Amino acid sequence: MTILDGKKTSADIKAEIAEKVKELKAQGKKTPHLAAVIVGNDGASKTYVGAKVKACELVGFDSTLIELPTETTEAELLAKIEELNNNDAIDGYIVQLPLPKHIDEHKVLLAVDATKDVDGFHPTNVGRMALELPTFLPATPYGVMELLERYKVPTSGKNVVVIGRSHIVGRPMSILMSQKRAAGDATVTVAHSRTANLKELTLKADIIVVALGVAEFLTGDMVKEGVTIIDVGITRLDDPSKKNGFRLAGDVHFESVAPKAAFITPVPGGVGPMTIAMLLKNTLLAGENRA
Ligand SMILES: Nc1nc(=O)c2c([nH]1)NC[C@@H]1CN(c3ccc(C(=O)N[C@@H](CCC(=O)O)C(=O)O)cc3)C=[N+]21
Structure with a gap:
């Protein structure tokens, strides 16, 4: 089992960006x-x-x-x-x-x-993403693609189940992974609250992206051996034993799912930090486009 370390990967990306900024300043x-x-x-x-x-x-x-x-x-x-x-x-x-x-x-x-929409949420940019034109990709899905690519997680021809159809995560995630691109070329199913027999789908999935915002929703009995798990959820659960009064939980029940997984993102330290790194990448691009 390999942990997809978003904290480390985001630090790598930030170091790459810092290098570019240094060059800009030197010039x-x-x-x-x-x-x-x-x-x-x-x-x-x-x-x-x-x-x-x-x-x-x-x-x-x-x-x-x-x-x-x-x-x-x-x-x-x-x-x-x-x-x-x-x-x-x-x-x-x-x-x-x-x-x-x-x-x-x-x-x-x-x-x-x-042209300043570094979140990639403007309809023009959503359209450009869908059409595979140069644009700002929404930071969270972009971060997931980058994580899959850097860890060389195989996606081509794989069965992906995205749980959640939000405009900022589930939907763009499903679009990107089905495209002909790095971390793409997958066969994607979008599941949501009306999906019949979710477990039937997840048990067949090679990759599951969980983005519905329900703490510890995906459990070990719902996944097959060797699955790749991307946990986009982040919920604050009350925990009086913590000094800030809460703990962070993902949408994945890590303890039961991780032993069956080939690759898995933790929460915290997975997708969250990647979101921030990709926002910076988009901002760098915005600056380049304006110059
Ligand atoms: N216009 C807009 N753009 C966004 O990109 C956007 C937004 N609105 N609204 C809220 C969500 C959520 N989001 C996160 C960013 C970083 C972490 C992150 O760094 N999480 C850390 C833990 C942080 C903590 O301690 O709470 C981690 O997962 O390791 C999480 C969530 C961006 N969002």
């Missing part, structure tokens, strides 16, 4: 600049955005964190987005999701300039 060129907008004060969201800003500092990017109160109106957020679109210093930016319920997420994502 007197502009440093990539990422901005992140967060509305409200959800604890987990704040942790993730904080980690993104810290990663920028590590690789030598400029970064701007824009924190807006929960009561921010949709119009106010759209005005801030317009400002970022027009700000020449900003190469790319993200609007952290989820947004408060009174704000229309689709409207916000549509307002983001597609």
